[in-house]
Amino acid sequence: MRPEILYPFFADTVSLPGVGGRIAALLEKILGRKLLDIFWHLPVDIIDRRACPPLSEIKYDQVVTVKVTIDKHDAPPRGSRRPYRVWCHDDSGRLQLIFFHAKGDYILRQLPVGEVRLISGKVEVFNEQLQMSHPDYMVSPDKQDDIPDVEPIYPLTAGISSKVMTKIARGALGKLVPLPEWQDASLRSREAWPPWMEAVKAAHMPQSHGDLPMNSPARARLAYDEFLANQLALEIMRRQNQKKKGRSLRAGGTLRARLLENLPYQLTNAQNRCIGEIEKDLAQPYAMMRLLQGDVGSGKTVVALMAMLIAVENNAQAAMIAPTEILARQHYVSLLDMTAGMDINIAVLTGRDKGRARQKTLDDLMSGEIDILVGTHALFQKDVIYHDLAFAVVDEQHRFGVEQRMALSAKGAAQGYGAMDMLAMTATPIPRTLTLTAYGDMDSSRLDEKPPGRKPVDTRIIPLGRLDEVVQGIKRALVGGNRAFWICPLVEESEVLDLAAAEERYRHLEQVFGTRVGLVHGKMKSKEKDDVMTRFVSGDIDILVATTVVEVGVNVPEATIMIIEHAERFGLSQLHQLRGRVGRGLEKSTCLLLYGNLSGTAAKARLEIMRETEDGFRIAEEDLRLRGAGELLGTRQSGMPDFKVASLEENGQLIAIARDDARLIMEKDPELKSERGQALRILLYLFERDEGVKYLTSG
Numbered sequence: 001m002r003p004e005i006l007y008p009f010f011a012d013t014v015s016l017p018g019v020g021g022r023i024a025a026l027l028e029k030i031l032g033r034k035l036l037d038i039f040w041h042l043p044v045d046i047i048d049r050r051a052c053p054p055l056s057e058i059k060y061d062q063v064v065t066v067k068v069t070i071d072k073h074d075a076p077p078r079g080s081r082r083p084y085r086v087w088c089h090d091d092s093g094r095l096q097l098i099f100f101h102a103k104g105d106y107i108l109r110q111l112p113v114g115e116v117r118l119i120s121g122k123v124e125v126f127n128e129q130l131q132m133s134h135p136d137y138m139v140s141p142d143k144q145d146d147i148p149d150v151e152p153i154y155p156l157t158a159g160i161s162s163k164v165m166t167k168i169a170r171g172a173l174g175k176l177v178p179l180p181e182w183q184d185a186s187l188r189s190r191e192a193w194p195p196w197m198e199a200v201k202a203a204h205m206p207q208s209h210g211d212l213p214m215n216s217p218a219r220a221r222l223a224y225d226e227f228l229a230n231q232l233a234l235e236i237m238r239r240q241n242q243k244k245k246g247r248s249l250r251a252g253g254t255l256r257a258r259l260l261e262n263l264p265y266q267l268t269n270a271q272n273r274c275i276g277e278i279e280k281d282l283a284q285p286y287a288m289m290r291l292l293q294g295d296v297g298s299g300k301t302v303v304a305l306m307a308m309l310i311a312v313e314n315n316a317q318a319a320m321i322a323p324t325e326i327l328a329r330q331h332y333v334s335l336l337d338m339t340a341g342m343d344i345n346i347a348v349l350t351g352r353d354k355g356r357a358r359q360k361t362l363d364d365l366m367s368g369e370i371d372i373l374v375g376t377h378a379l380f381q382k383d384v385i386y387h388d389l390a391f392a393v394v395d396e397q398h399r400f401g402v403e404q405r406m407a408l409s410a411k412g413a414a415q416g417y418g419a420m421d422m423l424a425m426t427a428t429p430i431p432r433t434l435t436l437t438a439y440g441d442m443d444s445s446r447l448d449e450k451p452p453g454r455k456p457v458d459t460r461i462i463p464l465g466r467l468d469e470v471v472q473g474i475k476r477a478l479v480g481g482n483r484a485f486w487i488c489p490l491v492e493e494s495e496v497l498d499l500a501a502a503e504e505r506y507r508h509l510e511q512v513f514g515t516r517v518g519l520v521h522g523k524m525k526s527k528e529k530d531d532v533m534t535r536f537v538s539g540d541i542d543i544l545v546a547t548t549v550v551e552v553g554v555n556v557p558e559a560t561i562m563i564i565e566h567a568e569r570f571g572l573s574q575l576h577q578l579r580g581r582v583g584r585g586l587e588k589s590t591c592l593l594l595y596g597n598l599s600g601t602a603a604k605a606r607l608e609i610m611r612e613t614e615d616g617f618r619i620a621e622e623d624l625r626l627r628g629a630g631e632l633l634g635t636r637q638s639g640m641p642d643f644k645v646a647s648l649e650e651n652g653q654l655i656a657i658a659r660d661d662a663r664l665i666m667e668k669d670p671e672l673k674s675e676r677g678q679a680l681r682i683l684l685y686l687f688e689r690d691e692g693v694k695y696l697t698s699g
C-alpha cells in the first residue's frame with residue numbers, strides 16, 4: 001500500500017489553484033493527472049531579471065528591471081492601428097513603453113503620470129530610441145518582491161505557456177513535504193546532493209544557467225533517485241523470479257548432438273557461449289529469465305533451437321512465439337530445415353489456422369505428440385492447452401506486453417511449477433548501460449560475433465539529387481535477378497510536407513518498373529501487409545516500397561539492395577535495422593543512404609558511422625552518444641526504457657552505480673525493513689515502481 005506521506009503527491013492536478021478541467025486535460029496529455037507528474041517536468045531555461053542598469057547603459061536586447069518615472073501617455077485615436085505609447089525616464093535617459101491593442105484606461109491606471117514604477121522586460125532599439133514592448137512586470141517600488149529575480153522557462157507544451165506552467169509548478173511545489181532520506185549518506189556527500197525536497201525545489205527554480213544541465217547537483221540527485229528506483233524494482237523482480245520453484249532441465253544431449261551433426265556449419269564461439277549460459281540456467285531449479293541480444297543475422301534461431309531441444313530431451317514441450325504471422329512461418333520453416341531427419345515433431349499455429357487443421361494441432365499438442373510449437377499470439381489463446389510446456393522462446397520480445405508474457409508463463413505453470421523458463425530474443429542491440437535499465441530483471445546473453453563468410457554490405461552515401469541515376473542502377477541490378485527494398489520515412493501528421501510520401505514514390509517507381517513494385521505502409525491492415533510481403537518473398541515483385549513498418553527479421557535472401565530515402569532523418573539504430581534486411585544471401589549487397597539535407601553535424605556523423613561499421617553493438621553505443629544531438633524521426637527506440645526525469649544521455653553513467661547500489665541493498669536488507677529500507681519503499685512508490693513491493697514480506 002502506498003505510504004500515507006505520499007498521498008498529497010498523488011492528488012489530481014485540478015486541486016491546484018489556477019488548474020481547471022481544461023488545463024488539467026492538457027496537462028494530462030503531456031505529463032499526467034497527478035501533482036507528482038509536475039515535479040518531474042523541469043524548466044529548460046531561465047530569464048534573469050537581476051540586471052538593473054541606468055537607462056544609458058542598457059545593452060540592446062537585454063532583459064532588465066529599471067526604475068523610471070512616468071512622463072506622458074500617447075493613446076492612439078480610436079480605430080487606429082498605432083500602438084499605445086508611454087514615455088518615461090530616469091536620471092540617465094529615456095524609455096518608451098509600447099502596447100499593441102491596448103486598453104488605455106488599464107494602462108493609465110498602471111502607469112500614472114508623475115509616479116515612479118519598476119518595469120521589467122526586454123529592451124530593444126527602434127529609431128535610436130530605447131523601447132520595451134509589453135513589459136513583463138510594471139509595479140510600484142513597494143511591490144518590488146512581485147518581480148522574480150530569475151524566472152524559469154518551461155518547455156512549450158500544447159496550449160500551456162511557460163508563465164501558466166510556472167504558476168502550476170509553484171502550486172505543486174507548495175505541496176512538497178520532506179521525505180525520509182533513502183540515499184546512502186556517503187554517496188550524497190561525495191556528490192554534494194541536496195535532500196530530496198530541496199532538490200525538487202532547486203530543479204524548478206534554477207538560479208543560473210549552471211543549474212540547468214541534468215548533471216547539476218539537484219537534478220543529478222533526482223536522476224539518480226529515478227535510476228535507483230528502476231534498478232531496485234528490477235532487482236526485486238529478479239530475486240522474486242529466482243525464488244519461484246522452476247523446473248530443472250538437465251537430462252540428455254542426444255538431440256542436440258544430432259542437430260550439430262545435421263547443421264552444415266560450425267557454431268560460432270558466441271553461439272556456443274550463449275548456449276552454454278542457457279544450459280546452465282535451465283539446469284537450475286528456478287525459472288530462467290534470459291535475454292538473448294544479437295544483430296539480425298547473428299544466428300539466434302539455432303541458439304533458440306538448441307535451448308528448445310533441452311526441453312524436448314527432458315520429455316517436455318517448447319514453444320516459440322513471434323510477433324507476426326510471416327515471422328512465425330519463417331521460423332517454422334527454418335526449424336524444420338535444421339531438424340530434417342531427426343525424430344522430433346514441430347508444428348505451427350497462427351491466426352490463419354482454422355477449423356479441422358487447427359483442431360488437429362490442438363489435439364496433438366494436448367496429447368504430447370507435438371514437441372515444439374511455433375506461432376503468433378495464437379499460442380496464448382485459452383483453448384491452446386499443452387501436454388507439458390517447460391520452455392518458451394519469445395522472439396522480438398519488446399513487441400509483446402508483460403501480460404502476454406504472463407499468459408504464456410501461466411500455460412507452463414500448469415505442471416505445478418511457479419514459473420516457466422523463458423528466453424527472450426531481440427535483434428535490437430542496446431548499449432550495456434541501457435540493458436541494465438531495460439532488462440535488469442533478466443540475465444543477458446549477447447551474440448556479438450557474426451557467422452563467418454558474411455559479405456559486408458557495400459554502404460554508400462548519396463544525395464537525393466542523384467535519384468534518377470539510382471533508379472537506373474536498380475533497373476540494371478534487377479535484370480540480374482536481385483530484389484530491392486525502398487524505404488521512405490514515415491509521414492508525420494502533415495507536419496513535414498517535404499517528406500517523400502511512400503505512396504508518391506510508389507507511383508513514381510511504378511512508372512519505371514510497372515507491376516514489379518509493391519507497397520507496404522503503416523496504415524494497411526496486417527493481412528494486406530502480409531500479402532504484399534509474401535509476394536516479395538516469393539519473387540512476384542522485385543521492389544518493395546515501404547515505410548519503416550517492414551518487419552525486422554523478415555528473411556529475403558534474394559534482397560540485395562536497400563535504399564533509404566532521407567536517411568539523415570533516421571536514427572542510427574533504425575538505419576542499422578533497415579540495412580540488416582539485406583546481406584543475407586550469397587550475393588553481395590548494397591545499401592544506399594539517400595540524403596536530402598546534411599547540414600546537421602550529427603546527421604553527417606550518423607551516416608559516416610553507418611559506412612564505417614556493421615557492428616550493431618557499436619552502433620547502439622554511438623546512437624546513444626549522438627542522440628539528443630539532432631531531431632530524428634522515431635528517436636524512441638523500441639525496447640528503450642522511459643524515464644520521467646533522468647536523461648540517458650546526461651546521467652547514463654549513474655546507472656551502473658545504481659545497479660550496484662540496488663544489489664547491495666537487497667543483499668543486506670532483502671525485505672527493506674531497515675530505516676533506509678523503509679525510505680527506499682517510499683522511493684519505489686514515488687517513481688511508481690512499486691509493483692514488486694508486495695513480494696517483500698514485511699513492512
Ligand code: ADP
Nearest residue numbers: 265266267268295296297298299300301302451
Ligand atoms: P537471426 O535470427 O539472429 O537474425 P538467423 O538465426 O536467422 O539469424 O541466422 C541467419 C543465417 O545464418 C541463417 O541462414 C543461418 O542458417 C545462418 N547461420 C547461423 N549460424 C551460423 C553459423 N555458425 N555459421 C554459418 N551460418 C550460420
Ligand code: MG
Nearest residue numbers: 297300301553
Ligand atoms: Mg531471427
